[in-house]
Amino acid sequence: xxxxxxxxxxxxxxxxxxxxxxxxxxxxxxxxxxxxxxxxxxxxxxxxxxxxxxxxxxxxxxxxxxxxxxxxxxxxxxxxxxxxxxxxxxxxxxxxxxxxxxxxxxxxxxxxxxxxxxxxxxxxxxxxxxxxxxxxxxxxxxxxxxxxxxxxxxxxxxxxxxxxxxxxxxxxxxxxxxxxxxxxxxxxxxxxxxxxxxxxxxxxxxxxxxxxxxxxxxxxxxxxxxxxxxxxxxxxxxxxxxxxxxxxxxxxxxxxxxxxxxxxxxxxxxxxxxxxxxxxxxxxxxxxxxxxxxxxxxxxxxxxxxxxxxxxxxxxx
Amino acid sequence: xxxxxxxxxxxxxxxxxxxxxxxxxxxxxxxxxxxxxxxxxxxxxxxxxxxxxxxxxxxxxxxxxxxxxxxxxxxxxxxxxxxxxxxxxx
Numbered sequence: 001x002x003x004x005x006x007x008x009x010x011x012x013x014x015x016x017x018x019x020x021x022x023x024x025x026x027x028x029x030x031x032x033x034x035x036x037x038x039x040x041x042x043x044x045x046x047x048x049x050x051x052x053x054x055x056x057x058x059x060x061x062x063x064x065x066x067x068x069x070x071x072x073x074x075x076x077x078x079x080x081x082x083x084x085x086x087x088x089x090x091x092x093x094x095x096x097x098x099x100x101x102x103x104x105x106x107x108x109x110x111x112x113x114x115x116x117x118x119x120x121x122x123x124x125x126x127x128x129x130x131x132x133x134x135x136x137x138x139x140x141x142x143x144x145x146x147x148x149x150x151x152x153x154x155x156x157x158x159x160x161x162x163x164x165x166x167x168x169x170x171x172x173x174x175x176x177x178x179x180x181x182x183x184x185x186x187x188x189x190x191x192x193x194x195x196x197x198x199x200x201x202x203x204x205x206x207x208x209x210x211x212x213x214x215x216x217x218x219x220x221x222x223x224x225x226x227x228x229x230x231x232x233x234x235x236x237x238x239x240x241x242x243x244x245x246x247x248x249x250x251x252x253x254x255x256x257x258x259x260x261x262x263x264x265x266x267x268x269x270x271x272x273x274x275x276x277x278x279x280x281x282x283x284x285x286x287x288x289x290x291x292x293x294x295x296x297x298x299x300x301x302x303x304x305x306x307x308x309x310x311x312x313x314x315x316x317x
Numbered sequence: 318x319x320x321x322x323x324x325x326x327x328x329x330x331x332x333x334x335x336x337x338x339x340x341x342x343x344x345x346x347x348x349x350x351x352x353x354x355x356x357x358x359x360x361x362x363x364x365x366x367x368x369x370x371x372x373x374x375x376x377x378x379x380x381x382x383x384x385x386x387x388x389x390x391x392x393x394x395x396x397x398x399x400x401x402x403x404x405x406x407x
Contacts, residue, residue, distance in 0.1 A: 086404040111374070111401050132376075132401045133324040133335070222326035223361045225372020225403045234326050254372045254403075255364070310383065311371035 019099045020067075023059040024172040026051040028180040028296070033267040034260070035284060041292040044283050045185075047177065050272070050302035054095035055088075057173075057300040061196050062092035064168035065157050066100060075155045080105045080126070082147055082154035084139035086193070086228055087116040088301055089159050094123035105154065107139040107146075115305045137236045160194050161239030169200025177201060177296055178208060185209065186293040189250075189283040191217040191229045191275045195241040197298055202245050216246035217282040225254035225311065228275040228300060250282040257281055258312050261303065271303040274312065319347050319392040322399040330357040344375060345388035347398060362400075374401045 016022060031044045038044070049057035069075040080103040081093055090106040097104040106120060110129035120127055128146075130139040140160065147156035159165050177185060188205060190198040195216075202214045219226045222234035232241070254274075261277035264270040276299035283297040306312055318338040323331050331337055337354065341347030348369075352359045362373055375382045376399045382390045392398065 109404050111376075112404055133322055133399065135325055135402050136404055137325065221361055222329065223324070223373075223402055225370075227403050231326070234329065254370065258371060 019053050020063055020096065022053045023063050023096075024052070025176060028177065029270070031264075031268060031280070031284075034263050034280070035287065038284075038287050039291045042287050042290045042295070043293075044280075044287050044295045044297070045181065046270070046276075046280070046283075047173065047296065047298045048270075049298060049300050052092075054092040055301060055304075056092060057197065057298060058088040058092035059096065060168040060172055061159060061162075061165040061194075062089060062096050064164040064171070065159065065162055066093070066096055066102065068164040069155055069157065070100070070102075075102060077152075078103075079155045080153060081157050082106075082143050083157040083159055084108065084130075084136060084143045085159070086136050087112055087120075087305065088228065089194075090120050090125060091116070091123065093157065094120055094125040097125070098123055107143045109135055109139055113305060113308055115308060119305070136230075140236060159196070160236070163240060165194055165196035166200035166203070166240050169197050170204045171200075173197065173298070174201040174204025178205060181294055181296060183208065184294045185212065185296050186290075187213045187215065187283075187286055187295040189215045189217060189279060189286060189295060189297040191226075191279050191298070191300070192232060192241075193228050193230055193275070195232075195238050195245075197300075199240055199242065199245055201298075213248075213286075214246045215282060215286055216249045217252055217278050218249060219278075220251040220253045226252070226257055226274055226278050227306070228273070229278060250285060252278040252281045260284075261306075261312060265303065270299070272299045273301040273303055273306055274309075275300050318394055319396045319398060321347060321351050322397060324400055324402040326402055327358060327361060327400065330361065331355045341392055343388065343392060344377075344382050344390045344398065347392055348388070372403055375399065376401055 027048045028045050029048050035044050052059035082105045084107045093104045105126040107128040107130050109132045111132035130142050147154050198216050205212050219231045222231045257277035260281045279297040283295050287295045321337045323335055339347045339350040341350050364370055
């Protein structure tokens, strides 16, 4: 038989046994053009979390929460996984739940984007749409009540308080960043939603790099357009959030994040979501104050789920 | 008088009220009157250049006013206008 070799194509991964094995090990990508004014000895690197099979960083905590609950029996007897979500965690639960044969019920505010609701329904999730005026905290109250009323029917995954959330980042995202930067990271910047990424990655990295500087990113006020991020002072605080973890908290305006999202798409070829724009804005702000350093941040998802947001992309054709 | 429904994050600026009744024949007039009663709301809704901030979504029933006539959308006395927050965290 003649063997044909195809140049330039390298098969790096054999067929995998499950979707779960593809979670994590995401690329770390340097920014170039939007950081062109920085000192030449300063780099900004972004963890490209949309490479996860469910399309966002939330695959990591969702997988760990599912595995932990399956292992300790919390998800036994045909119970449904129940949680509140702003979208991405729900998509991760629904994606991995479908792959594991676990049924998923999610509460999210009724004003979630059309794309998100359609994706969740396509993946077979049962949705409870809650009062838009109450936001994700309102959705959380609805699932807490449902879980208390019907404990035999639901496993309340509780992403805001479940330690399996931040532990996923301690076990995967943190070690990946340490390896990918060969220990050269000097600053870690993460947006705060559940604060799982901030908590888990910082805890891991500080064991090896005690002088690491950590910055948390949040919206600059309680009413904002930074989907996925929380203004902690005016929200229900996640149970595992430790305010001593970040050395500083950087507040980003919605307008600045929108502008950065457009720059990342048009100047870097990185078509990312709004929280990535906020993370980049904060990371670059830190990098501008350095003469030397490696600033790493996390881009939680891609931009596809925000295309219907005319405030971000305009209503043009 | 039209009613403006206030989301949780903004109730700190409306002395905790979830609904405020305001005069106004258009969305713009209703917002002006809302801000006249509760001036601390202004920077959350309008930019320094007096434009509605891009993420501020106002719904009249099921319709976003951006898909009606924007700030010029007329209001009837029994209309309920909802200020909808973005979806935060997780």
